[in-house]
Each structure stands twice: as C-alpha cells, then as structure tokens.
Amino acid sequence: AQSVTQLGSHVSVSEGALVLLRCNYSSSVPPYLFWYVQYPNQGLQLLLKYTSAATLVKGINGFEAEFKKSETSFHLTKPSAHMSDAAEYFCAVSPSVTGGSYIPTFGRGTSLIVHP
Amino acid sequence: DTAVSQTPKYLVTQMGNDKSIKCEQNLGHDTMYWYKQDSKKFLKIMFSYNNKELIINETVPNRFSPKSPDKAHLNLHINSLELGDSAVYFCASSHKHSGTKLGQETQYFGPGTRLLVL
Numbered sequence: 001a002q003s004v005t006q007l008g009s010h011v012s013v014s015e016g017a018l019v020l021l022r023c024n025y026s027s028s029v030p031p032y033l034f035w036y037v038q039y040p041n042q043g044l045q046l047l048l049k050y051t052s053a054a055t056l057v058k059g060i061n062g063f064e065a066e067f068k069k070s071e072t073s074f075h076l077t078k079p080s081a082h083m084s085d086a087a088e089y090f091c092a093v094s095p096s097v098t099g100g101s102y103i104p105t106f107g108r109g110t111s112l113i114v115h116p
Numbered sequence: 117d118t119a120v121s122q123t124p125k126y127l128v129t130q131m132g133n134d135k136s137i138k139c140e141q142n143l144g145h146d147t148m149y150w151y152k153q154d155s156k157k158f159l160k161i162m163f164s165y166n167n168k169e170l171i172i173n174e175t176v177p178n179r180f181s182p183k184s185p186d187k188a189h190l191n192l193h194i195n196s197l198e199l200g201d202s203a204v205y206f207c208a209s210s211h212k213h214s215g216t217k218l219g220q221e222t223q224y225f226g227p228g229t230r231l232l233v234l
Contacts (some may be wrong), residue, residue: 036223043228044208045121045224045225051220067229094220106158108159
C-alpha cells in the first residue's frame with residue numbers, strides 16, 4: 001500500500017524567505033508523486049508531478065520538487081515566498097501499475113503561512 | 117468556463133434529511149471522483165467512476181449513493197444525514213491520455229460543497 005507523510009501541519013515563513021514543505025512516501029512499486037495546492041475556499045489544483053522522467057520537477061508559481069529515491073522524499077521548495085503562496089499544500093502518491101484502477105493517496109496537508 | 121462545477125456551494129440541513137450534490141465537468145474526461153475533506157483538511161476518496169461505471173468504492177456508509185447519468189456528470193445522494201457527514205465534498209475528474217501510464221493523471225477538482233448538518 002502507498003502512503004505519504006507530510007512533516008509539519010503548519011509551516012510559517014517570512015515574505016521573501018525560502019519555502020520548504022516536506023513529503024516522504026512509502027510505496028511497494030515505483031511511485032508517481034504530486035503536489036497540489038488548495039487556496040482558501042477553493043478546490044485543489046496541481047502544482048507539479050513526478051512521473052519517472054526528470055527527478056527535479058518544476059511547477060507553476062515558481063515551485064519545484066526533487067524526487068529522491070534513496071530518501072523516499074519529494075520535498076517542495078520555492079526560493080522566495082510571496083503573500084499569495086499562503087495556502088494548504090497536499091502531497092499525493094499513486095502506484096505506477098498498469099491496468100486496473102488506482103487510488104491516489106493524499107497526505108494530511110501542510111498549511112503555509114506567509115508573514116509580511 | 118468552469119472546468120469542474122458543483123452545486124450547491126453551501127448546504128445546511130437538519131439531521132435525518134436526504135440531500136444531493138451535483139457535479140459536472142466540461143473537460144471531456146472519462147473518470148470522475150468524489151472526495152470528502154474533514155475539518156482537519158484530511159482528504160479521503162469516496163468513489164470513482166470511469167465511463168459511467170463504478171470502479172472505486174471505498175468504505176463509505178450505504179447512505180451515500182453516487183450516480184453517473186453520463187460521462188460528464190457524477191452526482192452524490194446522501195440519505196439520513198448525520199452530524200458526522202458535515203464536511204467539504206469535492207468532485208474531481210481526470211483523463212488517461214494515450215502514451216501515459218495509469219496513475220499519472222492529474223486530478224481536476226471542483227470548488228467544493230460545504231455541507232453542514234445540524
């Protein structure tokens with residue numbers, strides 16, 4: 001079974017500071033990994049995803065994440081936080097088996113707080 | 117144009133009532149989902165339909181019944197509402213493009229329906 005652990009339910013940074021949101025996964029097969037963002041009172045939208053191509057994945061709004069198999073991690077980073085980045089961030093994993101159905105598993109989310 | 121839309125956006129009702137939430141996607145996707153997000157933001161999949169057929173049915177009380185009249189619509193009917201059903205319900209859709217593997221699909225979420233059971 002696949003699972004993700006997001007370390008820290010809340011992360012607080014100052015505007016302009018580095019953003020680092022942590023995600024570790026557990027999977028019995030090579031995983032596909034996703035980061036979604038949820039702004040207040042909205043649905044989730046995809047930031048970026050890893051599908052076994054390049055290990056460093058660039059997403060929207062200046063975010064990127066690096067897949068590290070040895071560390072079973074897929075941490076999300078952004079060099080400089082903006083006030084508009086304040087949101088809930090979800091890491092998700094899905095199995096890479098072909099055929100049949102799959103269930104994407106979401107982490108419990110990390111709330112990013114950006115201070116002026 | 118809204119890609120995945122849900123109605124209503126807010127739903128306040130009494131315990132024991134029956135209610136429905138509607139979802140429509142205009143993306144031409146073949147798979148649709150219902151998720152429940154609790155007060156702690158935990159997101160749990162409830163159902164998934166592919167081409168109008170149920171493919172995932174997680175441990176959900178029988179009071180919840182999804183219905184897909186066509187590929188673009190997935191509705192959720194809830195009987196005998198309970199206090200614990202209060203949550204945000206998200207509809208989502210996805211599509212497996214040729215050349216990609218199952219599991220790589222991006223999920224497109226609706227804006228959510230905020231259900232409060234009193």
